[in-house]
Each structure stands twice: as C-alpha cells, then as structure tokens.
Amino acid sequence: MAHPDYHALATEARKQADATTLDNVRDRCLRSEAAFLAMASRQDQADANRARREAEPSAYAPAAV
DSSP states (O other): OOOOOHHHHHHHHHHHHHHOOOHHHHHHHHHHHHHHHHHHHHHHHHHHHHHHHHHOGGGGSOOOO
C-alpha cells in the first residue's frame, strides 16, 4: 500500500513557512509541518512493527485450538 511521503510534506510546509511574510500563513504552515511530522512518526512506527511481525511470523500466529 502506498503511503504519502509525510517527511517530504513536512519539509515543504517548512519551506512555505520560511518563505511567507504573513504571520497567519506562517502559523498555518508550521501547524501543517507539526501534523505531517506526527503522521510520519506514526507511519515509521507502523512500518517498523510490520517488519518485525513479518520477520517472526510464528511469534504472532494464533494458537491452535
């Protein structure tokens, strides 16, 4: 499944914040950057957990009844 590149979106939001002269636009861009970084962190954690589960499939298999 393809995920958006949240790190790149955060970088773009920071560039926009640095380029603007309007305070409200800068604040909006910085809030966007923070949100994208939070999403990137969650995505990175999910990817790490998925890789760990796939590396040890028997540890997460349901017990036979």
